[in-house]
Amino acid sequence: MATTSGELVRLEVEDGVATIRLDRPKMNALSVQMQEEIRAAATEAAERHDVAAVVVYGGERVFAAGADVKEMQPMSYTDMVDRSAALQSSLTAVARIPKPTVAAITGYALGGGCELALACDFRVAGEGTRLGQPEVLLGIIPGAGGTQRLSRLVGLAKAKDLIFSGRFVETDEALAIGLVDKVVPADEVYSTSVAWMKTFVGGPAYALRAAKEAIDRGVEVDLDTGLEIERMLFAGLFATQDRTAGMVSFVEQGPGKATFEGR
Numbered sequence: 001m002a003t004t005s006g007e008l009v010r011l012e013v014e015d016g017v018a019t020i021r022l023d024r025p026k027m028n029a030l031s032v033q034m035q036e037e038i039r040a041a042a043t044e045a046a047e048r049h050d051v052a053a054v055v056v057y058g059g060e061r062v063f064a065a066g067a068d069v070k071e072m073q074p075m076s077y078t079d080m081v082d083r084s085a086a087l088q089s090s091l092t093a094v095a096r097i098p099k100p101t102v103a104a105i106t107g108y109a110l111g112g113g114c115e116l117a118l119a120c121d122f123r124v125a126g127e128g129t130r131l132g133q134p135e136v137l138l139g140i141i142p143g144a145g146g147t148q149r150l151s152r153l154v155g156l157a158k159a160k161d162l163i164f165s166g167r168f169v170e171t172d173e174a175l176a177i178g179l180v181d182k183v184v185p186a187d188e189v190y191s192t193s194v195a196w197m198k199t200f201v202g203g204p205a206y207a208l209r210a211a212k213e214a215i216d217r218g219v220e221v222d223l224d225t226g227l228e229i230e231r232m233l234f235a236g237l238f239a240t241q242d243r244t245a246g247m248v249s250f251v252e253q254g255p256g257k258a259t260f261e262g263r
Helices: 033-049 079-093 110-117 134-138 147-155 156-165 173-177 186-198 205-218 221-237 241-253
Strands: 004-007 008-012 018-020 053-057 101-105 108-110 121-125 130-131 168-170 182-184
Touching: 004 079, 004 173, 008 033, 018 033, 033 079, 053 110, 053 186, 079 110, 101 110, 101 186, 108 110, 110 130, 110 147, 121 186, 130 134, 134 156, 173 182, 182 186, 186 221, 205 221, 205 241
Parallel strands: 018 053, 053 101, 101 121, 108 130, 121 182
Antiparallel strands: 004 008, 008 018, 130 168
């Protein structure tokens, strides 16, 4: 296993799957240092050719219970003006990883922790996990993407319900509203997430990248612009070796038998 370590966040790579491992006991509170180490790990995972997919994991006990409120409490308006863009962009770095990503959620994913999970493509939660955006209970609103990514994922009314109330969401409801994609026993969260991401190892890396970009960028614009984004990315894939290999294999052997090189 290849490991790159920050003080609070590690990037572990094994068999094509990277794990961004949060490790700030007891609750993985997202301090400024942790935000920046998440950014660094996400940037490295995005750039490494030996990484096909990414798991974001907080450990067996807790995913991340929110921002570091003790660190934020004394900050002034101008302090937060200076910090807020970096706070958002540190989690956007995860959202912009051009590879499949999954949040492996145990215990709690609250506030900034929920926003980190929302920055991933998929979410696997352990039974008994609780998620939420309780910032309103502190007199603020989500500031690292929660108002935007949550509403795009579960719809406006449900996002308003969760954000206005600050209430915690149990796993059954989270699954029903699409906030999480799978619920498994707590001790299977990480293994299930890794197994899911391993299905993308050896896949057509640039086609997966293009699909993610088309979906993520397309949802931000009108339909005609989204279709143009799709068209350009679709046409561009005809310059890749994987497209050639995939089509030759299909014609000669039928579907699902191609060997891709990620080129």
